[in-house]
Amino acid sequence: MITLSLVTLLLVSLYYVIKQVISPLETIDRELNRIGALAHDELFGNEIKRLSGSVKKLERAMADRNLAEVEREKTIRQLREALEQIKTLKGFIPICAGCKKIRDDQGYWEQLESYLAAHTDATFSHGLCPECFEKAMAELDSK
Template sequence: MRPSAASREQARLEALQGYRILDTEAEQAYDDITLLAAQLCDVPIALISLVDAERQWFKSRVGVDVEETSRDVSFCAHAILSDETLVVRDAREDDRFQDNPLVCSEPNIVFYAGVPLRTPEGARIGTLCVIDHRPRELSPTQLQALEALARQVVLQLELKRVSDQLAGALERIDVMEELIPICSYCKGIRNDEGYWGTVEAFIKSHANVEFSHGVCEACMAKHFPEVPPLP
């Protein structure tokens, strides 16, 4: 059964949230990409746009001052509906956009080209896009370069995610290396809030480990002497 549009959108939003990138400060790595995109395509505006549930937020921007717009008026919300690059030569003549406030007023979008940012799992979380105030076309070389830069945006996001995961793992290791209060009788462990719990609960809370339970040979012999040992 094919996933519904609602389930695909939920998975897309979860993928976006997983990068923990929304509303973060500007970063040179992303700003370099939008600068290159604007220069390679010879346009005044270039954006890394991430499409959230109700808005599009710009991780990096060249040529505009606003940090986000409503998703309802977003060109990028259309671009993420397909894996292909969306090119709009003249938005004033396109039924989808001719009445759009971003076309009729600032920033007066006429030309738009947006490459979907696809995660390794295939979720389209936003675009790298370029915008001009006049009708135009991009050459095949410019389109190819824009698509290559879009892949670099996703690579940066993936590097950040892996870095965050490693930092979290190191933090958990630091906790595990500390002196841990353990009951001499029941072997329960006291957490940072002073509550006692099981070893399993403590390790799972710090290392995201799942447990399966069994009984070792010594305990089987002690507690279940009637059960013959395994060959």
């Protein structure tokens, strides 16, 4: 199950990656604007050739940024779905006082273990607490 700290770590990581892409792009853009104003002068022909390689790098960086944005949106969507599941388990859960079955959203009554297994990553093992063990032993002794 995704926790809030994992979500925070993921968002901070995404921010760092985006910052590492955007900052160099802004630098290249400033340089292109500066050189573009002087492009008519033949003395800057080599500079323009050098910057054409930078433009290709910029295009690759932009493609990488777009891919990172798509991945970020996918992650946000997954995190929202996980958060909705967490809210479901934190909300009001109707439970029978006698048999401890839980009523689901469709109105059906399920065993506690089945309900929790369907809504969490938990698995169950069964045993007896000390009180129930003593009670069971007393029943066996009486028979």
